[in-house]
Amino acid sequence: MTKTAGRDHGARTFTVKGQATRTRIVKSASRLIAEQGMERATLEEIQGEAGVSASQLYHYFADKSALILAVVEDQTDVVLGSHRALLQNLDSFQALHEWRDMIVDSLEAQHCVGGCPLGSLTGTLAESNPLARQALKNSFTEWERLLRTGLNAMRERGQLRKDTDTEGLAVSLLAAVQGGLLLSQTRRDSSAVRIALDSSIAYLYTLRP
Amino acid sequence: MTKTAGRDHGARTFTVKGQATRTRIVKSASRLIAEQGMERATLEEIQGEAGVSASQLYHYFADKSALILAVVEDQTDVVLGSHRALLQNLDSFQALHEWRDMIVDSLEAQHCVGGCPLGSLTGTLAESNPLARQALKNSFTEWERLLRTGLNAMRERGQLRKDTDTEGLAVSLLAAVQGGLLLSQTRRDSSAVRIALDSSIAYLYTLRP
DNA sequence: CCAAAAATGGAGTGTCAACTACAAAACTGG
DNA sequence: CCAGTTTTGTAGTTGACACTCCATTTTTGG
Numbered sequence: 001m002t003k004t005a006g007r008d009h010g011a012r013t014f015t016v017k018g019q020a021t022r023t024r025i026v027k028s029a030s031r032l033i034a035e036q037g038m039e040r041a042t043l044e045e046i047q048g049e050a051g052v053s054a055s056q057l058y059h060y061f062a063d064k065s066a067l068i069l070a071v072v073e074d075q076t077d078v079v080l081g082s083h084r085a086l087l088q089n090l091d092s093f094q095a096l097h098e099w100r101d102m103i104v105d106s107l108e109a110q111h112c113v114g115g116c117p118l119g120s121l122t123g124t125l126a127e128s129n130p131l132a133r134q135a136l137k138n139s140f141t142e143w144e145r146l147l148r149t150g151l152n153a154m155r156e157r158g159q160l161r162k163d164t165d166t167e168g169l170a171v172s173l174l175a176a177v178q179g180g181l182l183l184s185q186t187r188r189d190s191s192a193v194r195i196a197l198d199s200s201i202a203y204l205y206t207l208r209p
Numbered sequence: 210m211t212k213t214a215g216r217d218h219g220a221r222t223f224t225v226k227g228q229a230t231r232t233r234i235v236k237s238a239s240r241l242i243a244e245q246g247m248e249r250a251t252l253e254e255i256q257g258e259a260g261v262s263a264s265q266l267y268h269y270f271a272d273k274s275a276l277i278l279a280v281v282e283d284q285t286d287v288v289l290g291s292h293r294a295l296l297q298n299l300d301s302f303q304a305l306h307e308w309r310d311m312i313v314d315s316l317e318a319q320h321c322v323g324g325c326p327l328g329s330l331t332g333t334l335a336e337s338n339p340l341a342r343q344a345l346k347n348s349f350t351e352w353e354r355l356l357r358t359g360l361n362a363m364r365e366r367g368q369l370r371k372d373t374d375t376e377g378l379a380v381s382l383l384a385a386v387q388g389g390l391l392l393s394q395t396r397r398d399s400s401a402v403r404i405a406l407d408s409s410i411a412y413l414y415t416l417r418p
Numbered sequence: 419c420c421a422a423a424a425a426t427g428g429a430g431t432g433t434c435a436a437c438t439a440c441a442a443a444a445c446t447g448g
Numbered sequence: 449c450c451a452g453t454t455t456t457g458t459a460g461t462t463g464a465c466a467c468t469c470c471a472t473t474t475t476t477g478g
Binding site: 114122168174177180193 | 243244245246247248249323324328330331332333334335336342345346349377380381383384385386387388389391392394396400401402404407408409411412415
Binding site: 015057064 | 434435437438439440444446
């Protein structure tokens with residue numbers, strides 16, 4: 001008979017209070033990692049930020065890399081959530097510009113610190129945490145799918161030529177977002193991502209029927 | 210009278226042998242960091258890779274962050290060096306395609322591991338090491354300048370319209386490189402960066418006179 | 419060739435962060 | 449209301465890793 005309390009991290013059963021605590025930990029970890037990088041975001045600091053003790057942290061996560069995985073999932077939900085709203089009814093170039101503004105505005109809201117949460121996590125985790133890399137790969141694939149779906153809708157509505165390669169364009173747009181955010185993060189200036197997106201959109205204009 | 214041997218890391222004087230050792234350390238550090246990320250690349254491991262002792266490492270570098278700064282400089286030289294050759298005589302769209310191939314080929318040569326050394330370093334250091342961020346910012350600025358100069362040359366040669374915004378395009382191209390490499394690194398598949406660059410170049414084609 | 423400086427060897431130390439042990443408190447469900 | 453379970457507190461332990469000390473060897477420059 002196994003004592004199932006404490007560190008059974010297989011398929012856990014949490015109370016509402018427990019879920020709240022778990023969420024608080026993940027959100028705190030996400031915030032600290034985005035704001036000051038993985039190295040400086042120690043578990044102790046995360047505990048302080050979340051207002052929990054070490055035992056609580058290990059009650060909800062097997063180890064640090066499990067927490068990191070939860071952070072990747074959380075940031076994926078946050079980022080893709082904000083994009084989904086705008087990309088699901090991508091019916092015009094106007095909507096595309098609004099999408100660009102959302103990206104630029106949200107970067108400026110954090111004063112260009114952190115860049116894209118998913119992009120930054122990739123930089124730190126891609127070569128050190130295979131599970132996280134896989135999760136990030138899936139996140140980017142889904143993001144790309146959102147873009148492709150939106151572009152397909154525009155194409156169906158006759159705003160892009162029928163032979164438009166929406167698959168390739170989705171990758172290009174995502175690359176422009178990521179590259180632009182990386183440059184803007186480095187420079188603490190949102191102009192890079194704005195310019196990169198404007199170029200990508202300008203290219204789309206040339207693909208009108 | 211100060212004993213200037215050992216850990217005087219202000220303005221050092223090295224013998225050729227010393228320089229060689231220092232270089233060996235930096236190269237080993239660059240390699241390990243690129244291949245397995247900052248966290249897993251401990252100083253001990255770097256010592257092993259370079260075949261030096263701890264005292265040697267601290268003979269040449271004040272501390273780890275000084276070594277990291279040297280790594281940023283080293284990778285900047287390596288990356289920009291390979292681009293300079295191709296961008297300095299950017300005289301045609303053909304040359305632009307060769308530039309794209311160089312990027313794709315060099316990523317494939319390392320099996321898509323590490324992505325862009327500078328981009329990955331940014332992901333890990335931007336929010337934890339202000340000096341490194343500044344150095345990376347300068348590196349990207351110089352990279353952008355190389356691109357702009359190349360595009361200017363193309364414009365002068367009449368391959369781009371006279372009113373072409375080479376400044377913005379340079380940023381866009383750099384973003385496409387960085388974003389594409391990030392996605393390719395995550396997927397271990399070079400197609401993303403190839404597609405991103407092809408789109409950017411396709412846009413340039415629309416800017417011919 | 420010989421001092422002075424530079425380069426290296428080897429064996430540490432201190433700190434910090436991830437992780438644990440164990441028990442008490444607070445819930446939950448019947 | 450009570451047994452079982454989940455949640456939390458306190459006080460550790462451990463190991464790794466950045467960094468140091470000092471002696472010794474090698475090199476340099478005059």
